[in-house]
Amino acid sequence: MFALVDCNNFYASCERVFNPNLREKPVAILSNNDGCVISMSDEAKHLQLPFGAPIFKWEGFCKANDIEILSSNYPLYGDMSSRVMSILQQFTPDVEVYSIDEAFLEFKGFDTYDFNDYGNQIRQRILKWTGIPTCVGVAPTKALSKVANKIARKFPKETKGVYVIDSEEKRIKALKWIKLQDVWGIGRGLQKRLAAKNCKTAFDFTQLSDDWVRKHFSITEWKLKKDLEGISTLKLDEIKTKRAIATTRSFEYTFSDIDNIKERVSTFATSCAEKLRKQESSCHMIIVLLSSDRHKKDLEQHRVSRVVKLSYPTDSTLTICKYAVEAVTSIFKEDIKYKRAGVIVTGLVPTYNHQLNIFEQENPKHKPLMTVIDSINKRYKDYKIKLGNQDLERTWKMRQERLSPRYTTDINEIIKIK
Known part of the structure; x- marks a missing residue:
């Protein structure tokens, strides 16, 4: 289940x-x-x-x-999410964090359990320990558990936040109730194509023949169909190494000077380098993006990117920032009001297992330096050590005029009891 x-x-x-x-x-x-x-x-x-x-x-x-x-x-949201996910791991070791606010759980060897009662235990513990209300959907497959969760959310009084699809009668009733556009994995394009076959509900989709689905769609849609039929084909996803890492942000205000833009790009490149080291990868290529405000049609528009190919793989903040800043300087145009920039690192290889270059290599001093910087920033949070061309006061410059305190992550903003 x-x-x-x-x-x-x-x-x-x-x-x-x-x-x-x-x-x-x-x-x-x-x-x-x-x-x-x-x-x-x-x-x-x-x-x-x-x-x-x-x-x-x-x-x-x-x-x-x-x-x-x-x-x-x-x-605040990230910390509260981490607390919820750690509670879920107390109920089963098989947990797939699907997004910041939802997770799939697989119950292996729980054949004798009352899942309605177990779902209520999950809800009550999360609510008691974090104050976050939840809904729980339980079913024989991942796709059906999504459907069960929607039912629990739609009818809170009848289900008390927990719904279990544990019979063929419940499965068919649920599939006839849920509209095709509300089914997990069916986007607008697929919905339009299925509408031509008079599919309006999830049940209609399951009535199509396997041969027709495999002929006209991909293996992904066929697996979804089997999952909705109660045959488990979608397993919990394992944590995979990313093939590319991106940090893109809109600016707090539009910038038309190169100094502010270089500072932002340096911060984005630093974030990418930290993520590389976290997953023990190095990059062969850096892509820098720069864009004006597309919503202001009366202003001159400029959207451009620059690709930098490195002769050796690196995860060094110093190296990645250097080439990212050089790239954004080369594509910058005077008198343009820029609103967004980004840095993408790709061509990823394992840091400790890659092809060496006989002529060029990373400065050997960078590795121990990055290790020390990461450990200090991890210990003291809030990025205590930064490059000289970064803003020392803020990491992400965003307009947040209605921001609530960071109750759980900043000692200066915790609740004070009077």
Whole structure:
């Protein structure tokens, strides 16, 4: 059996844990730079505030409906997610963290368990230990556990947050209820193609023949069909080494001077290098991206990238930053208002097992230096050691005018009891 544990309105729920005044009040969470709505509470959904709504257009609507608007507090959300996932590992060793607010669990050797009771134990422990409400869907396959979770979320009073598909009758009833566009793994393109075959629900999809599905679609869609039929074909994903690592961000404001842009690119390159070392990889290629504000049609637009090929693989922050800054300097144009930049490292190879270059090699002093810097930054958090061309005060410059305290990750912002 598989279970999908999903945190309800995760970002809003994290804010409510430490600010009880937000409970039962409509709450909306904004994207980076306070751009648009990316998460909201059920109360805000009922007021029909749309996802992705640009806040500058909807601020009047939010004030009129007393919707609390908050900036994204990623340190808080990340820490709360880590706490939830560590609790899940107490119920089974087989856990796949699917996103920041949901995870798949596989129950091997749990044949005698009452999964409805076990699901309630999971919900109650997470709620008691973190304050985060969840829903649990249990079924014989991953795809069906997604369906079961949607039922638990849709009918909280009837299910009490837990729904188990443990019979053929329940499976068929659930598949006839869920619309095709709500099925995990079916996107808009696939939905349109299936609509031509008069498929409106998940049950309609399972009634197609295996031969027809394999002929007209890929093995992925066939596996999804079998999973919905109750035949497990989708297993828990193992943690894989990434083939490319990217750090891209919008700026807090538009920049038209090269110094500010070089500082941002240096910070992004530092982040990529740290991620490389974390997974013990080195890169052969660096891609630097630079873009103007595409929303301001009245201004001159400039979107460009530059690829830098290295003669030897590296995971050194010093080397990657050097070439990234040189690349962005070469593609920068005067009098353009830039809004976004990014650094991508690719051509990845294992750091301790790759082809050597007989003529050029990394400076041998870089390896021990990077090890020391990583250990200090890990111990003291908040990036105590940075390159000289980085902003020493902030790592990510974002407009966050409605930011709540980092209650769990900054000792200066913890709750004070009076």
